[in-house]
Amino acid sequence: MARTPCYFHPEQLAFKPLYEWAFGEKIDHPETTARAESILRALRGHGQAFEVIEPRQQPLAAIRDAHSNNLLTLYHTASRMPPGETLYPSVFPREFIRRGDPTNLRHAGCFCFDSGTPLNAMTMEAAAWSAACAHEGARRLKRGSDRLVYALSRPPGHHATREFFGGYSYFNNTVIAARYLRRHGRVAVLDIDFHHGNGTQTSFWRDDRVLTLSLHGDPKEYFPFYVGFPHETGQGRGEGYNLNFCFPGGTDFDAWMAVLLEEALPAVERFGPDWLVVAAGFDTYHLDPIGAFTFRTGDYAVLGERIGRLGLPTLVVQEGGYHSADLGANAVSLLSGMREHLGP
């Protein structure tokens, strides 16, 4: 059986956020390089099934297509920060006129929606390579010789919108991949991270060629708090092409899976996409320090098998998951389940 291509670039490890301001408290930053290292170890430990490949170039045109000039200018400004220095946005305009200057890092809050997503000299580099994994993964899938491709994107991306970063997300890797694939057909994006994929929802809000589905912790209680509710279904041509499924804290795999099988996957089948992009977070894991579901490692194989049974060419883009010790095992579990149906 041929190996599943898995994209990762070593420069993604150059960005090391150290701490986060969470509700005024200074905590160790959960989005560490250990996350990607755990997944890499697990992939290489199953080298008969997975092949780790470096993306060749940063997809700057695709990034510019998905994000505003201001956001890119801000990251370029941050890339000139002295090594070791970190900036946490802390002033967020609301009713004031939004006229932030992205060449002034003190204005970073104008392009950001939370205080947990820092900038430093390596943010741009790591985020651009993270996007490269998803973009090159999408191109690989499009070529048609593989039915399953994995992008080890880190930092994650599904919270980033065209104009704003936040939620540990700088470029929306899932959106960049889906925008590439939608030029060649219809795309379903299935977000299985613990958190609502607000950036992805926003990007395809008025789009009927991309069906977005997200299963997540109820935003009344969990990040991103103000968005991700079931009544948000899209607008204009996109009306009906955005589906949100919310779950209370403590939800177990069986209860979550019942909604996936009875509502989400049938909606994907009705839509009839040419491609499936899975925004794969593992913060649904029972030991995750941020998420509040109770999934086990073996559950992800069952989940992967059921998604794989759709028989769609599938790109899996890594999103969250913060229990680094088991993150690799969880990712390999999901991908192994998918390989049962999407192997060559």
Ligand SMILES: [Zn+2]
């Ligand atoms: Zn998450």
